[in-house]
Amino acid sequence: MTPYERSKIILRFADLLEKHSDEIAALETWDNGKPHEQAAKAEIPMLIRLFRYYAGWADKIHGLTVPADGNYHVQTLHEPIGVAGQIIPWNFPLLMFAWKVGPALACGNTIVLKSAEQTPLSALYVSKLFHEAGLPPGVLNVISGFGPTAGAALASHMDVDKLAFTGSTETGKIVLQMAAKSNLKPVTLELGGKSPFIVCGDADIDKAVELAHFALFFNQGQCCCAGSRTYVHESIYDEFLEKAKARAMRRVVGDPFRKGVEQGPQIDSEQFEKILRYIRSGVESGATLESGGERFGSKGYYIQPTVFSNVQDDMLIAKDEIFGPVQSILKFKDLDEVIRRANTTRYGLAAGVFTQNIDTANTLTRALRAGTVWINCFDVFDAAIPFGGYKMSGQGREKGIYSLNNYLQVKAVVTSLKKPAWL
Numbered sequence: 545m546t547p548y549e550r551s552k553i554i555l556r557f558a559d560l561l562e563k564h565s566d567e568i569a570a571l572e573t574w575d576n577g578k579p580h581e582q583a584a585k586a587e588i589p590m591l592i593r594l595f596r597y598y599a600g601w602a603d604k605i606h607g608l609t610v611p612a613d614g615n616y617h618v619q620t621l622h623e624p625i626g627v628a629g630q631i632i633p634w635n636f637p638l639l640m641f642a643w644k645v646g647p648a649l650a651c652g653n654t655i656v657l658k659s660a661e662q663t664p665l666s667a668l669y670v671s672k673l674f675h676e677a678g679l680p681p682g683v684l685n686v687i688s689g690f691g692p693t694a695g696a697a698l699a700s701h702m703d704v705d706k707l708a709f710t711g712s713t714e715t716g717k718i719v720l721q722m723a724a725k726s727n728l729k730p731v732t733l734e735l736g737g738k739s740p741f742i743v744c745g746d747a748d749i750d751k752a753v754e755l756a757h758f759a760l761f762f763n764q765g766q767c768c769c770a771g772s773r774t775y776v777h778e779s780i781y782d783e784f785l786e787k788a789k790a791r792a793m794r795r796v797v798g799d800p801f802r803k804g805v806e807q808g809p810q811i812d813s814e815q816f817e818k819i820l821r822y823i824r825s826g827v828e829s830g831a832t833l834e835s836g837g838e839r840f841g842s843k844g845y846y847i848q849p850t851v852f853s854n855v856q857d858d859m860l861i862a863k864d865e866i867f868g869p870v871q872s873i874l875k876f877k878d879l880d881e882v883i884r885r886a887n888t889t890r891y892g893l894a895a896g897v898f899t900q901n902i903d904t905a906n907t908l909t910r911a912l913r914a915g916t917v918w919i920n921c922f923d924v925f926d927a928a929i930p931f932g933g934y935k936m937s938g939q940g941r942e943k944g945i946y947s948l949n950n951y952l953q954v955k956a957v958v959t960s961l962k963k964p965a966w967l
C-alpha cells in the first residue's frame with residue numbers, strides 16, 4: 545500500500561487507542577501490576593504520541609540521487625527490510641510494543657512480535673484495534689509464548705529478516721548468537737543497565753532528591769535505565785541522604801488500582817526473590833540499610849522502598865542490575881573521580897546529572913559513556929529522542945529518526961546513461 549495509506553491506518557489506530565484508553569490503562573495494570581495512575585496518565589499518552597510520531601514518518605521515507613563518476617544515474621531506494629521479528633519484555637508491555645511496531649510499520653514491514661510470558665494481555669488487545677483501524681490481516685502478528693521456545697524460534701528463523709530484542713543482557717547474547725547461526729539477520733538489542741545519577745555539590749538538593757527517587761523507584765524499580773547508582777558529592781551527602789530516606793519512607797505502596805498509590809507489586813516471584821537476595825547481599829557486604837529492606841505486607845510480591853548508604857563500587861548492589869525498588873547511595877569527592885567510577889560498569893544505557901553549573905554539565909555529558917544523558921531531569925522519553933545503550937546495554941537505537949534505519953534496506957540502483965545532458 546502507499547505510504548500515505550499506512551500513515552492513515554497508524555493515525556486511526558492512535559485515535560482508537562485514545563478512545564479506549566481507560567480500558568487499555570486498566571489492562572496494563574492487570575497485566576503488569578503497575579499503578580493505574582501511572583499507566584493512565586503517563587504511559588498510554590506516550591503510546592498514542594509515539595504512533596502519531598511514526599505515522600508522520602511513513603510518507604517521508606525516501607532515498608537519494610547520488611552523484612557518481614562516469615555516465616551513470618545513481619539512486620538509492622529505501623526498501624522495507626521484510627519480516628521483522630520482535631521480542632519484548634514485561635516491564636512496559638505497551639511502550640515496548642510501540643517502540644517496536646511503530647517504526648516497523650511506518651517503514652512498510654510485516655511483523656511477528658512475541659510479548660513477554662508474564663504480560664501477554666495488553667499487546668493482544670491493542671492488536672485487535674490495529675485491525676479495526678484497517679491494517680490488513682497478516683501484517684502484524686502478535687504471539688504469546690515463552691522465551692526459549694517461541695522467542696528462540698523467531699531469533700533463529702530463516703525467513704525472519706530482522707530481529708529487534710529488548711530484555712536482559714544474558715538473553716540478548718543468546719538471540720544474537722541465534723541470529724548469527726541462522727540467516728545472519730541484523731539485530732538491534734536494548735538490554736540492561738546500571739545507570740549513574742550524579743548529584744554535584746551545587747545542585748538544588750530538594751529537586752535532586754525527588755528526581756533521584758523517581759529515577760530509581762519509578763515502575764517498581766523495573767526500568768532498564770533506572771538511576772541505580774546515586775552518586776552524591778560529599779559536601780551535601782548527609783543532607784541528601786536524610787531527605788532521600790525520608791522520601792522513600794513516604795512512598796505509597798499498595799493496590800495499584802487505588803488512587804495515590806506510587807508502587808505496586810514486582811512482576812513475579814522470581815524477580816521478587818531476586819531483589820530480596822540483593823538486599824541481603826547489600827547488608828552482608830557492609831552497606832548501611834537506611835530504610836525498607838523487607839517484603840511489604842504479607843500478601844503479593846510487594847517490596848518496601850529500600851535505601852542503602854555507604855555503598856562501595858565493588859559491592860554487588862552497585863554492580864548488578866537489581867531491577868527493583870532498591871536505591872544505592874554512594875559518596876564522591878571530585879569530578880574526575882565520579883566520571884571514572886560512573887564509567888566503571890559493563891553497562892552504558894543512561895546517566896543523570898544534577899548541577900547548576902553549565903561547565904560541569906558539559907564536562908560530564910561528554911565524559912559519560914552512556915546512550916542518554918539527562919541533565920537536571922530523568923526518564924524523558926519523547927518519541928523523537930533516540931534511546932539505546934553503549935557497551936553491554938545494547939546495539940542500535942530505538943525511537944526518533946534513528947529507529948527507521950533498523951527497518952529499511954538501502955538498495956543502490958546504477959543505470960548507465962547513453963547521452964546525458966549533464967552529469
Ligand SMILES: NC(=O)c1ccc[n+]([C@@H]2O[C@H](COP(=O)([O-])OP(=O)(O)OC[C@H]3O[C@@H](n4cnc5c(N)ncnc54)[C@H](O)[C@@H]3O)[C@@H](O)[C@H]2O)c1
Nearest residue numbers: 632633659660690691692695696711712715734735736768
Ligand atoms: N534496554 C531496554 O530498553 C530494556 C527495557 C526493558 C527491559 N530491559 C531489560 O530486561 C531485563 C528484564 O526483563 P526479562 O527478565 O523479561 O528479560 P528476559 O531477557 O528474560 O526476557 C525478555 C524477552 O526475551 C524472551 N526470551 C527469554 N529467553 C529467550 C531465549 N532463549 N530466546 C529468545 N527469547 C527469549 C522472553 O520471553 C521475553 O519476551 C532487565 O535486565 C532489563 O534491564 C531492557
